[in-house]
Amino acid sequence: MIETRGLTKHFKDVRAVDGIDLSVRRGELVALLGPNGAGKSTTLRMLTTLIPPTAGTATVAGLDVVKKQREVRQRIGYIGQGNGAGHSQRGRDELISQGRAYGMSVRSARTRAAELTESLGLGDVIDRTVSTLSGGQRRRLDIAMGLIHEPDILFLDEPSTGLDPQNRANLQDHILRLRARHETTIVLTTHYLDEADSMAERVIVVDHGRIIADDTPERLKAKHVGDKITLGFATDEDAARAARKQGGEAYGRELQITTEQAPRQVLEIVDDLRADGLTPTEVEVTRPTLDDVFLTLTGRSLREGAA
């Protein structure tokens, strides 16, 4: 559905996007993860025809984003960082005029608007002026607007930024349900680690305009960081003896082991140690976060960048 070759965007001296090769198949849910200024939004803006690339090519639904702008626009839905609905407008009016913009008849736009209003839980507020809606309601209205024409591909730029945790969860839920029902291809950008982790089957880590990793969240974590098993012992000597048997590093009465599949391995390790007469008093398994992945890859924490 999406193919890019050496996609590049320079703003004066800044290389915002620096040669991105990307391939997204139909039905995938992909998250572009990276700190502010990494080039996520700029990539999205090129894919959605908002800005032309400085170099490289990109096709969306098989159509060139520079040569076939109108055709690309007809096939995609875009939910930007701001509010798509005009603040002085009423929600339903905006949904219908959005449908008209995609060439739908007033009648079918009206029907579709009613469906979306229903499925996004906007029934009570859809006829109110947009400026009177809460942040979460406005965001759901934006989603409805992006979906009015049932696009093949949906792009979301930081969909949950500025929402409280409850509204974020609610929004993620809506996006996932939508996908389950229509098999829409979804590309979203985020700097929320948990969002990328819980929603996407594929996370593309972007930094300084380049892709630095691209895999499922589980494989990214296993490959770049690994799990950590921490075992507590009664004495320092026990910990040191356990370290000699099982590897890892002993720190006082604790032993730390880095591995790929901690939840399964920890059982074997404990059994082995017991057989040797060394029974751990405490066991803790720590699985890495995507932030740990980012930290390993770049030496920086995403949380600093996001703050």
Add this chain to the structure above:
Amino acid sequence: MITDTLTVFSRELRPTLRNPFTIIISMVQPLVFLALFAPLLPKTDGGALQWFVPGIVVMSCLFGASMTGSNLLFEIQTGSHERMLVTPLRRPALLVGRALKEIVPMFAQAALIVLVCLPFGFDLHLGGALIGMLILAVFCTGLGALSYTLALASKNQEWLFWTVQQTLLFPLLLLAGVLLPLDDGPGWLRTLAAFNPLRYVVNAERALFSGDVWASTTATGLVAAAVVGVLGIAVGVRAMRRSD
């Protein structure tokens, strides 16, 4: 293209139709001038009002259309302009639809001003006034387009929009002879005014509102309005094509 323009036009007009009172807001200043300035004019059996009212109609159109870009400016800041740029709506339609919408409040405001003035002895020549409205429609479409262009150029710098708009507004107004006749002004002032298209529009409106349809001022007024109209749309469409 026509469907796209209509879509943009009706979207832009909808908040006004939902809440017609908003039309009054940009009329506050013209109405203040009408109420507090018109009584100062010399009493020549209603002639002063006859001279003053067409100017106020133009003034109200000038205020409304020059400010209209602020709606787009706000939508650039909130994100709905970006959302519309990603739809298949053609770029020229995004501008033309918005600019054409200016005609509706302009008509409503003109009608309101005339209605307010009728009891005070204002003499309405409907035929001429309607032709005057057509000229004004062309003018305010162009002016609206220029205001949108300014909004597109200002992007997130709201102060830039208002600084330019306010800086240009009053010289344009004063050099058009809206409040006082320019005939007795010094030569340099009249020379400056000769370059102000608004001046020709105001003169045409005065002739037309008095029923003097065949005066040469009608033609020059129409030409001046057409120049503003064509220039505004051309510049505006160019700016909209470049908008991201």
